[in-house]
Amino acid sequence: MVNTNFAPAERDDNDAIMEVYRRVASEPIFKALMDRLEQNILILNDKRQTVFVNNAVLKNYSIEKPEDILGLRPGEIFRCINSTEDGGCGTAMFCRECGAVNAILATQLKGDERIDECVITSVDGETFELQISSKPFEFRGVNYTLFSLCDIGQKKRMKVLEQIFFHDILNIAGGIHSMLRLVMDESMFEDCDQKEKLNRLLVATSEQLINELSAHKTLKAAEMHELIVCRTSVMSTDFLSSVVNMAENLKSAYGKIIYIDSSCDNFELETDESLLSRVLLNMLTNALEASETGDKITVSAKLTDGIAVFSVHNRQVIPQEHRHQIFRKSFTTKKHGSGLGTHSIKLLTERYLKGRADFSTDEKSGTVFRIHIAPRI
Numbered sequence: 009m010v011n012t013n014f015a016p017a018e019r020d021d022n023d024a025i026m027e028v029y030r031r032v033a034s035e036p037i038f039k040a041l042m043d044r045l046e047q048n049i050l051i052l053n054d055k056r057q058t059v060f061v062n063n064a065v066l067k068n069y070s071i072e073k074p075e076d077i078l079g080l081r082p083g084e085i086f087r088c089i090n091s092t093e094d095g096g097c098g099t100a101m102f103c104r105e106c107g108a109v110n111a112i113l114a115t116q117l118k119g120d121e122r123i124d125e126c127v128i129t130s131v132d133g134e135t136f137e138l139q140i141s142s143k144p145f146e147f148r149g150v151n152y153t154l155f156s157l158c159d160i161g162q163k164k165r166m167k168v169l170e171q172i173f174f175h176d177i178l179n180i181a182g183g184i185h186s187m188l189r190l191v192m193d194e195s196m197f198e199d200c201d202q203k204e205k206l207n208r209l210l211v212a213t214s215e216q217l218i219n220e221l222s223a224h225k226t227l228k229a230a231e232m233h234e235l236i237v238c239r240t241s242v243m244s245t246d247f248l249s250s251v252v253n254m255a256e257n258l259k260s261a262y263g264k265i266i267y268i269d270s271s272c273d274n275f276e277l278e279t280d281e282s283l284l285s286r287v288l289l290n291m292l293t294n295a296l297e298a299s300e301t302g303d304k305i306t307v308s309a310k311l312t313d314g315i316a317v318f319s320v321h322n323r324q325v326i327p328q329e330h331r332h333q334i335f336r337k338s339f340t341t342k343k344h345g346s347g348l349g350t351h352s353i354k355l356l357t358e359r360y361l362k363g364r365a366d367f368s369t370d371e372k373s374g375t376v377f378r379i380h381i382a383p384r385i
Contacts, residue, residue: 017095028059052153087130111142137161212257244309255292263301269308295322323374
């Protein structure tokens with residue numbers, strides 16, 4: 009018997025699966041109805057395995073023929089990272105939190121109809137945000153589960169992007185407006201140094217506004233597959249200094265120290281400097297927001313086996329229950345966060361810079377986010 013940490017792991021064999029598929033597909037009216045639906049439909053047996061699939065699923069997820077996914081559970085169709093457990097989809101510890109598995113079990117064990125949402129991260133790093141529906145379905149005296157799914161990721165991401173964008177822009181613009189009013193009121197300043205200090209803060213805040221506008225534009229283009237990569241030649245240490253200077257002007261940097269590792273390698277890099285800056289700035293922003301006043305954040309660049317590795321370290325530790333969700337879209341541990349920071353790190357690095365993003369975290373070493381890219385792309 010295969011071990012499981014949640015749902016039962018047992019399966020029917022291929023012969024049993026194909027027998028059910030042939031019986032269902034042999035009903036011409038039912039099959040024609042299912043294939044006319046634009047909704048993605050799976051019929052699952054009592055082991056949560058697919059025994060029938062309609063044409064919408066094949067078309068929308070580039071599946072050549074039904075036989076390619078018959079016998080698979082929903083998470084296995086999307087190659088969910090948690091479905092790599094020996095028992096497959098539904099048997100890993102983290103499956104306890106999955107809306108899809110819980111909805112299917114509610115239908116099979118209690119006869120409930122359930123609508124829920126789930127986020128699936130594939131072994132390739134792709135994220136699927138789905139609204140799912142699970143309800144009982146009887147066919148020739150046997151109980152099955154009618155399982156439908158709808159991709160809501162794009163809609164949710166655009167909504168989150170707009171909410172965060174306008175919230176941040178209004179805050180920054182409000183700060184600039186207040187500072188301009190102070191600058192205009194000469195009676196507020198006892199000496200020139202005070203006014204000069206406010207002017208410098210005004211410049212830094214306006215630069216932050218430009219940065220936020222650029223970040224939003226970049227991420228939206230990346231999500232829509234419209235981002236254009238422009239290669240330039242940069243030196244690693246100069247590049248780090250430039251990004252650190254930008255990060256030091258962030259509100260989250262107040263009271264914290266950003267340190268460039270003295271053992272950094274200085275090497276030439278041919279890449280998209282704007283995108284790489286965006287990625288590293290997001291890494292620094294996440295570290296700053298996770299850190300406390302007085303903490304030190306360390307940034308580094310190394311050339312290892314011909315691969316450029318940029319890293320950002322802070323002393324905080326990511327809780328165990330959050331680690332598997334770090335690069336998921338819209339996942340955040342912050343009260344007012346968007347969850348788009350770590351997602352954009354992975355998206356921009358792996359889709360456009362042709363690299364790899366990862367992280368490590370433990371009590372002894374703290375947390376390190378890294379990106380690995382070739383010096384030439």
